[in-house]
Amino acid sequence: MRYGYSAQLREDLNSRVLAALRSRGMVNIAVVAEEVRLRNLDENIALEDVERLVMQTAQLYGAAMELDGLTAVEAGRFMSLPDNPHELPGIDRRHISGGQIAPAAQLEP
Numbered sequence: 382m383r384y385g386y387s388a389q390l391r392e393d394l395n396s397r398v399l400a401a402l403r404s405r406g407m408v409n410i411a412v413v414a415e416e417v418r419l420r421n422l423d424e425n426i427a428l429e430d431v432e433r434l435v436m437q438t439a440q441l442y443g444a445a446m447e448l449d450g451l452t453a454v455e456a457g458r459f460m461s462l463p464d465n466p467h468e469l470p471g472i473d474r475r476h477i478s479g480g481q482i483a484p485a486a487q488l489e490p
Contacts (some may be wrong), residue, residue, distance in 0.1 A: 386434070390421045400440045407445040410435050
């Protein structure tokens with residue numbers, strides 16, 4: 382990771398973050414970072430570094446951020462997701478009735 386970035390890259394970061402904030406009311410970090418990276422290919426900056434810069438710029442403006450799809454997330458650190466996306470992992474379904482967990486007095490051992 383380097384610390385000296387060109388004026389063009391910094392201007393692109395600023396303008397893309399502000400454009401996303403004005404048009405959508407939030408900043409999708411992964412999308413904006415890819416746009417900035419593609420506009421500045423000659424600087425040869427890793428996408429992870431551009432994502433960090435976009436996040437810092439969005440924080441500067443107090444923008445709401447969408448973090449889906451960040452490439453800087455470590456692969457092995459996620460829990461396996463349940464088959465049913467509405468089910469939390471670790472909940473015993475036997476005690477769920479109508480979307481709510483039964484009171485403790487009704488639970489079977």
